[in-house]
Amino acid sequence: MNQSRILFFALVLSFILFPCHSVDSGILSRIDAMVSFTDTDFGAEYLIEKRDPGGSISTSKVVMFRRDRSRLFLVLILEPSVDTGKGYLKTGDSLWLYDPVGKSFTFTNAKERFENTSVRISDFNASNYAEDYRVVAQSAEKLGKFDCDVLSLESIQDSAPFAKVKIWVSRENLVRKTEDYSLSGLLMRTTAVPTYQKVGGRWAPYTVVIIDNLKSKLISGKVEYERTTVTITKPSLRVLPDSTYSKEYLERVAR
Amino acid sequence: MLFFLAFRNIVRMRRRYFFVALAVALGFAMATIVSGAAFGALDAMKGKAARYFAGEVSVQGFHDPIRSHQRIERADELAEELARNIPSIRLAIPRNIYYGDDATLIFGGETVRQRRLVGVDFARDAEEFSGLSFVEGSLADITRDASKSSILISEAAASILRAHVGDDVTLSLLTDRGQYNSGTLVVRGIFQETSLFGYVAYLPLDTLNLLTARPVGAATDIAVYGHPGTLSINLAEMVRVELSRTHTVFPPLATKDAVDAALASGVSAQVYAVLPLEGNLSQMQEIMSAFLAITYTALFVFVCIVMIGILNTFRVIAHERTTEVGTLRAIGMQRSSVLSLFMLEALYMSLAAILVGLVLSFLGFGLLSFVDLGRIPAAGLFTVHGKMHFQLDPLTTVLDFFIMVAATVVAAAGPARKASRIDPAAALRMEA
8 A cells, every 4th residue: 555655656746847748649630630631632833942051042943733632742843944844743652753855754762852952852742740650759849939849750651751750830730840860860851831821721831941951061160051941832722633643744744 | 856857947047037936926915915904804893893783693682572672681691501502602791782872971061972882791801892992091990990880982972072081971871661861980991983883882781781770680682702713604503503492593684684574573572683793794794895806806917917927937938948948858858747847847936936925925914014094084994903904814815825826837838838849859959
């Protein structure tokens, strides 16, 4: 009896001394739901601006169509002109890269960098935290003006590009910051989503800033990282024909 | 008697024979140097390729059709089993190759993609890697490193990264499960490599296993090396037959594409593919064959010129010795003996000249080995430590020998036949 009492008080004391958030198992599904469009297609124009440490800037403009319920997306590059017509098509687990010069499709990896920026091709996928990750730790933190839950995630699917991810989620269940770690725990990429835009009843990021933590240079005594800024404009929820998500469509629009 | 006479005639007419012998000697030396250089270049290239592709014969293990899942569990045991059961094997050792094209070295904000990463047991595989030319550091530095957090990078990669020996570089790659992983490795050596086999980095086998999340003791390949003179195609078949006694093995496969085709037909359990080095070098072999063909065409023209020289010299010799031949015929020497005498002289002369030619070719090997070709970019593919490498192929040398002897004897045959037909009376009248 005495032993049980001691154990109970020790437990209470540990909660008082080391307060922590209990892990909310449903939060990942709620995050995914906030930015997924399962009842229609989502389309938008992405302006991707990469700034190398030291200053050189390169810009790409792409148009993206996504059908979240079927896990499809099509990305067509509009700029720079040298890459115009190049595109990516994801159908199920297959990702194809179309080269308009050679007029050929090659199988490619979603974990590749997009146009040599810090954006990965997998970033065009619909948010899928609930299926790819499990929460291993949760705490609270203020991120600028946002009160956030900080979730440490570990991958449970091979399709998840990063083995470990830390996300800052604001009260509206919108991801405001992400840190992507390699399997060995090295911080590879930091992503901030300062602004969202409302599209239908859901949300889509408006600006995304990605810092490549592996690409840095010491410039004038200050460490500068490669920074990619993505601005998403002209969001649309127009239902697109099935033929949009096909190789033939990519070939046709590339002409 | 004829043998003695022929020898005496050569000594007596040494001035006449000298220039013919010199031409034969130079011809043989040229043929030997060119073929030695060609075979040496091929050998140097194969040495580099064997480091890059995993041995003269590569044993690859698969348990599903996905190339990136290539794996041999307990590779050490299998390597030992092969080395024990096949006497022609000089070395069988596990290698771990990262075939993905997304491995990236990062240092000081610069990145460089690596065409492949090769995990090596440096302590046991030292001999095969001793051919690497280091511009900084050495093989011993990485072999001594007990932490195994080290890497050898190419000069091209080091130049882009502005990295030196002792710098910590970050290696980023995908695990076999497809997730990003990274490691910090100390550069222990920077080596020169040609662009064909460049943008490769070598690191300890266990370290690459750790980074790709492969089990300890696993490898993608077993690199098999044969004793000198063992053809890799024959060795591959020996390995295939030996493996097939206890394991499932694909039928003989000549190229990497054939392996991919075999994989595409379906794999559900552990299966092995045995690929000779030539399977990865078919294009290079074609280039070398073309080079040899051009060289031998040039040599053929040279031999023809030498033959004309021999023919003319023997004509003069036969003419000058008309009286001598007439006397020999008058005292009873048969026509066939006169013919044999001249032919023996040609044979002796060619043998002596070839011997001199062989000595000259070795002198040529020695002199040319001092020439530094390291600054010529494409030459690195065919050189060892930036210098020309020569290898005498016994079969080709014997062939060169017979070609030169035959050329001399054939060139001498016409004048010799003519000399044997000299009428003794007419010859003696001419003297009178």
